[in-house]
Amino acid sequence: MKIVAVTACPTGIAHTYMAAEQLEKRAKAAGHSIRVETQGAMGIESELSGKEIAEADVVIFAVDIEVEKKERFEGKRVVKVGVAEAIKNPTGVLSKAGA
């Protein structure tokens, strides 16, 4: 399964990256392909390309704040959870996304 995700927390120093790491780790362990864009204090990093988004089966937003450039995901199936949930229970978040 192809997954793309965006993580973003209020200060953008720690939890954004923790959530990204957790999702990447679990998805890969389960044999999925995943790309995570982080929106933290350094702005958007590892930005998802239009192609990556178009090819994805599902989009995961693990965010506590508004996603930047949200229009890129219009028409996609989006599963939205809090950052904490992605850190605490990435497996649960992935299964919510159907993975």
Add this chain to the structure above:
Amino acid sequence: MSEQRLEHRFIFALPMGLHARPASMLAEALCPFEVRATLHKEAGGSADLCSVLSVIALDVKHGDACVIEVEGPDAGEALGALLALIEGELGAGDEPVATVSIGPRSLPLSLERLGARMVVGRGVCGGVGTGVCVVAGAQGLSRVQLVAMPRTVAEELADLDAAATRVRGLLKERAGAAASSVERDVLGAHARMAEDPALLSEAARIVRAGDSAARALRAAAEAFAARLAAAESAYIRDRALDVLDVAGQMLAVLPGGAADPGLILHEDSVVFAELLTPNQLLRLNAARLKGLVLGRVGATSHTVILARSLGVPTVLDVPSPATAAPVGEPVMVDGDTGVCITGVTPAVTRYFDRRRAVELRRTTLTAPRLRMPAMTRDGQRVEVGCNASQPEHVESAMRGGAEGVGLLRTEMLFLDREEPPDEDEQAEAYGAAVRAAAGRPVIIRTFDIGGDKPAGYMRMAVEENPFLGVRGARLYARHPAMLRTQLRAILRASILGPVKVMAPMVTLAREAAEFRAQVDRASAQLRTEGVDIDERIAVGVMVEVPALALAMDDLCRHVDFISVGTNDLTQYVFAVDRGNAGVAALYNARSPALLRLLKMIVDGARRNGRWVGVCGEMAGDVLNLPLLIGLDVDEVSVGPRQVTPVKLAVQGLSAQRCRGLTERALAAADAAEVTALLEHASCGGVLDAPLLEERLIELDVDAVTKEEAIRAAVDLLAIHDRTSRADDVERAVWAREETYSTGFGNGFAVPHCKTDAVATPTLALLRLREAVEWGSMDGAPVKVVLLLAIPASAAAAHMQVFAKLARRLMHEEFRASLLSAENAGEILRALVQELGL
């Protein structure tokens, strides 16, 4: 002799208004004359100039239009004397009283979150004191028993007079035996109030109207206190307490009056009172007085000034202090924060114990650095001296790490008196300062009188523009005897330690040569008298006039050293009186124009092999240090309180980088550009500290709550100079913590914040002795705390490290290595390896 009536209108110019000191000077100036002098304020009100109290109560402020009216046979001379005073000496040394007022502000969160019972006020004297609550009743006027005894008016008047004389005598006696100069000044001021003609004549008037001396005195004092209390100036309002204090003491010695027994402190105590007079405070056993919690006492009152000199933690503006705590119960006063804890719990004790321990660690860490010479990291020596005018300041500066006295001012000895001080008095004063410097060099500046600080006996003409007039060394040709006496006194002090002598306000190299000749003459004279002196005393001048700065080669032929007075130099370079709000914005020591002139001065001194110091305010601002180091000065001399921060800052800087920055500053367009350079360029100081150091990792930390753990991490930053605003960092961390817990599970937490309370991105790691409840995502208590603090404007590169750390923490092996590491070094290695630092 003919009766005369003269008037003179003027604008009152003292910044603090017409308060007790100038009012007493005016009253004293009138003593020799047979006149009646009245001060009228054009906005309304008049006062007898002989009554200090009435004059103060008139509440004359800076800029008020006033008229002096003098009547009597000596009117002409008396008015002349008053005007000379008003235009000259009256304002000497009149600086706003330091009202070190801490708060009201928000409490440190680790204190607030204790939820202890406390009263919050305004801290005015720092420190923490513990004692039992003792409540002091109002002194005084209402409590003193007024026993009615049948007496005649004449008897009552005699009683009143006797009481005034008695109290005045007692106060003068106590002033003579005072433990400190602050105490002496307060008691002296009170003695003058006890002979105030307006107070006594008002009381006498009431007696003549048929009342007892006691009731008359009380009514007169209360009326004066009420007038003072209604003044617009807080400083004058704060004098109301003094009137009540003095009148209370007079009431106590009247027949039938009962002396206030005063409070006896049987054990370590904290005194709670709505009002506490200076006399009440002085009568307390200072050894057992551990704190003051007061209500309506002003921050500039003598009570607070005395408390500060005694080092008693003091909190003001506390509502109803008399009922704030149960009498006899232990309380803690925190004068730094401005609170009094009335319900002391074990957690409160832990809080203050920890704070004390942190303070101790900080001072223990800096103490060895303060004993070392000030030298940049790459080995450039920059002496850090202090500016002082009293031996006490010298002493405190030496404790703070000063390596000498770069400027000992002497004019204070010459002001506020009828005659200049004689040679013995001066020799003793300079000797005391030299002894206080304990073998370190002392640069004594000869009297810098004139302009802003004239002395009456020098009969100086009133000048249109005193800052450009006869001042400093320009006076010496007119007062050769005064200079000779001072030089002899300085030379006599020169055998007690390394003394140098320096002249102020020199314009031409020739004046420096003349000054040196005077020193040589005084020195030869003392030698022929057989007096022991340092015959090779170094002679220097202050460079504060641009003309002299442009004649360095000539100047250096006549002097051994120079000291740059940047305050006056800046004023003269920009033609700006910095006290004049209309042009003050032009005055800026960071301006490239001034820096270029400084460079000429330092280069000139260097070229001629002369030592060069900087003693203006510019040197006391830590931000300016890279410039002075880059210019290659030998010494910076700063206020006693600035010595420690300046010395520590010098030790952190790289002289090489300072030189690079200075080159850019010299080429900058304006002061704003220089300021921006200083704020952003890195000169190797605190701004270059690494993200992580071994000393920012601590194991086995004793914390029993999340609050304590966060505070311990923040304190670690404060101990190692990563922040000077620990409370703000703590607040920012808690603000983040409120959104959701940073305990991400498995016994780990990453509290973090973005705040300009830290200068550089910083990581601290604590491993706690016992895990504490954190409200973590998995509910588990936290054992390892990683505090991430970054400035609001941190560069992305630094945040990359934090991002990487956050990701790595999701891996169990990494967490396990942090949990099992044996020591801080091992943790540091694990972090460095994992983060690729």
